Amino acid sequence: DGGITQSPKYLFRKEGQNVTLSCEQNLNHDAMYWYRQDPGQGLRLIYYSQIVNDFQKGDIAEGYSVSREKKESFPLTVTSAQKNPTAFYLCASSIGLADYEQYFGPGTRLTVT
């Protein structure tokens, strides 16, 4: 079955620690995305990548970092500089950037205390 996997489903961290969220896809998609979801605010784009070794900041990139060393993988690191990291994080992928459907993973709920 093709799809997007995100692990773990729930993640807990202490304030001041960096944490990396995993996103893997076997859809052979070139483009991948990270969104943050907060109650009542919809989804906001953190970073996106059009192709391996290339990525661009989205609307709320501060306090986050990404890498795209392999086509299948797009990990997101939430750094200690992110002031309000507790949220639901969603990864998505699409064939390309322009005018293609985005497929979403099941999400990771991060709680930082």
Place this chain on the structure above:
Amino acid sequence: GNSVTQMEGPVTLSEEAFLTINCTYTATGYPSLFWYVQYPGEGLQLLLKATKADDKGSNKGFEATYRKETTSFHLEKGSVQVSDSAVYFCALRGAAGNKLTFGGGTRVLVKP
């Protein structure tokens, strides 16, 4: 910039009731419009889409028509089921085509 506004929830309905979720947008040019659905504890799934004015997207009994004159893309279903309980997101992809802009989501609860 682009923006999407949708009605706040929660919307609580009885089974077999008619559902409407309003969505309006602001965008330059001719965006593509989408409705996504998020079931509890899951990611988003594309429900339907429309890529040009007067197009009607439909899926699983849901429909939405791209109305350029009113910049709207309201979601409707004639007879909801308990399994339709979810959060629904309206979204657009602008003319540049490189990212989606989402509305705040509308939670729908269908009671038996």
